[in-house]
Amino acid sequence: MKYTEDHEWLRVDGDLVVVGITEHAATQLGDVVFVELPEVDTTVAKGDEIVVIESVKAASDILAPTEGEIVEVNEALTATPSLVNEDPTGDAWFFKMKLDDMSVLDDMMTEDEYKDFIGE
Amino acid sequence: MAELTQLPLHDLHAELGGKFVPFAGFNMPVQYPAGVMAEHIWCREKAGLFDVSHMGQVTLPLDQDTALESLVPVDVLGLAPGRQRYGFFTTDAGGLIDDLMIARRATDLFLVVNASRKAEDLAHLRAHLSGVAEIDDRALLALQGPLAEMAFSRLIPATAAMRFMDVATHHWQGHALWISRSGYTGEDGFEISVPVMAADAFARALLAMDEVAPIGLGARDSLRLEAGLPLYGQDLSDQISPIEAGQAWAISKSRRPGGVRAGGYPGAAVIAAQLADGAPRKRVGLIPEGRAPMRAGVELFSAEGTAIGMVTSGGFGPTVGHPIAIALIDAATPPEAIIMAEVRGKRLPAKQAALPFYRPNYKR
Numbered sequence A: 001m002k003y004t005e006d007h008e009w010l011r012v013d014g015d016l017v018v019v020g021i022t023e024h025a026a027t028q029l030g031d032v033v034f035v036e037l038p039e040v041d042t043t044v045a046k047g048d049e050i051v052v053i054e055s056v057k058a059a060s061d062i063l064a065p066t067e068g069e070i071v072e073v074n075e076a077l078t079a080t081p082s083l084v085n086e087d088p089t090g091d092a093w094f095f096k097m098k099l100d101d102m103s104v105l106d107d108m109m110t111e112d113e114y115k116d117f118i119g120e
Numbered sequence B: 001m002a003e004l005t006q007l008p009l010h011d012l013h014a015e016l017g018g019k020f021v022p023f024a025g026f027n028m029p030v031q032y033p034a035g036v037m038a039e040h041i042w043c044r045e046k047a048g049l050f051d052v053s054h055m056g057q058v059t060l061p062l063d064q065d066t067a068l069e070s071l072v073p074v075d076v077l078g079l080a081p082g083r084q085r086y087g088f089f090t091t092d093a094g095g096l097i098d099d100l101m102i103a104r105r106a107t108d109l110f111l112v113v114n115a116s117r118k119a120e121d122l123a124h125l126r127a128h129l130s131g132v133a134e135i136d137d138r139a140l141l142a143l144q145g146p147l148a149e150m151a152f153s154r155l156i157p158a159t160a161a162m163r164f165m166d167v168a169t170h171h172w173q174g175h176a177l178w179i180s181r182s183g184y185t186g187e188d189g190f191e192i193s194v195p196v197m198a199a200d201a202f203a204r205a206l207l208a209m210d211e212v213a214p215i216g217l218g219a220r221d222s223l224r225l226e227a228g229l230p231l232y233g234q235d236l237s238d239q240i241s242p243i244e245a246g247q248a249w250a251i252s253k254s255r256r257p258g259g260v261r262a263g264g265y266p267g268a269a270v271i272a273a274q275l276a277d278g279a280p281r282k283r284v285g286l287i288p289e290g291r292a293p294m295r296a297g298v299e300l301f302s303a304e305g306t307a308i309g310m311v312t313s314g315g316f317g318p319t320v321g322h323p324i325a326i327a328l329i330d331a332a333t334p335p336e337a338i339i340m341a342e343v344r345g346k347r348l349p350a351k352q353a354a355l356p357f358y359r360p361n362y363k364r
Helices: A023-029 A102-107 A111-117 B010-015 B036-045 B062-069 B115-128 B148-155 B157-161 B196-207 B217-226 B268-277
Strands: A008-013 A016-021 A032-036 A049-055 A059-063 A068-073 A095-098 B019-023 B026-031 B047-051 B056-061 B083-090 B096-104 B108-113 B138-144 B167-172 B175-180 B189-195 B212-214 B281-288 B299-301 B307-317 B322-330 B339-343 B346-353
Touching: A008 A102, A016 A023, A016 A068, B010 B196, B026 B036, B026 B217, B036 B047, B036 B212, B036 B217, B047 B148, B047 B196, B056 B062, B056 B115, B062 B096, B062 B108, B096 B115, B108 B115, B138 B148, B138 B196, B148 B157, B148 B189, B148 B196, B157 B167, B167 B196, B175 B196, B189 B196, B196 B212, B217 B307, B217 B322, B281 B307, B281 B339, B322 B339
Parallel strands: B047 B212
Antiparallel strands: A008 A016, A016 A095, A032 A049, A049 A059, A068 A095, B019 B026, B047 B138, B056 B108, B083 B096, B096 B108, B138 B189, B167 B175, B175 B189, B281 B322, B281 B346, B299 B307, B299 B339, B307 B322, B339 B346
16 A cells, blocks of 8 residues: 555555545544545546545545546445544545556555654 | 643543643643544433533622622522522623623622633623632533433432532532532533542542543534534624524523513613514524535525525534534524525535424433
């Protein structure tokens, strides 16, 4: 898995990349009560606010980690937002992207680098 | 920004894993490791311990009751010893300076006011009353929930006999506790003023019980929101009358037009007119049709697109299981009308709902 400074993880799955948020981010957010996912087939640029996530405390955005096309979203999160707290790095993936250039992943943090980043 | 004040029990909150946020000038635990949702549910099912020491505690000499009554639309003279009543300081324009609890005790009057308004309240009191004393050597704890009585009565058996809005002084390990049977969660429970020197030991004695867990500011807000209890600075302000805010019930009969001591408080004419003819705006509950929370400050529109008001408090209700909000809207809005709320640039529908969302379980 690769990690961004916005606390997202990216996992390569065939020719797609699966994106979610880290356990650290889920813990910081608190109990998630609402998730709004992007539309499938939209092209996004790095830094676009594409997911809205609301916890009992506040609303936050998840940014597109890189440019690409959204090819699938995890509708289970819309029905059961609490999955984000229960299994942030597994069942609670947010969307799958098709990247033009998979090499952008090379510049992202490894797990060890991410742990250093969050001070663990 | 001024430096944050630490609560007297700060070290205990840190030891319990509390996560701190600034609130009204205090460094307050917003949640513990269990999290807002679990803490909320715990309080509804068992007993939660809250540190509300940020709130202002004030005593007045008994002979100031008439003067105090001149600042609130509430029957203070008729308040029996050992009883407490909810009230508010009104402005000349009929808005509110603050809401507060007023208790008549054997030897004085005891007030509890909001932390964010303490300075204004004290200045207002001192301008009109004598003998105003701010209590700064006591913590204030709240023990709330259906098992609060069972837990508290293990330490002080006599508290089980108290009824909703009773106040009493009882001793624990030689320390005088000022106790009221009241709270801000919609549950039965107690608010307990305890000397700072005894507060840590007292809190630990409660937390050692299986049914008692610490609850942070986050769940305090969701609990009071479900119970329809207003928060000053959001649902109440100097720009909102108590009639508009749905608090007409708290205006005593004796202080209303035709009552034995009618009027005689700031803004009485405005409030009397609104009691008779209605107010320009009204408080309503909102239940969003979707899952997106509608939070304080969200603007509201009619189905036709006319601006009609705003959400004053909103979020997710863990016990009711869906988002809920309290709103202030044009009084002419029909109760069955769908309200459109602008959330992140989109207009989302909400139904109006009766308040409270959760019916309080007070021990009357």
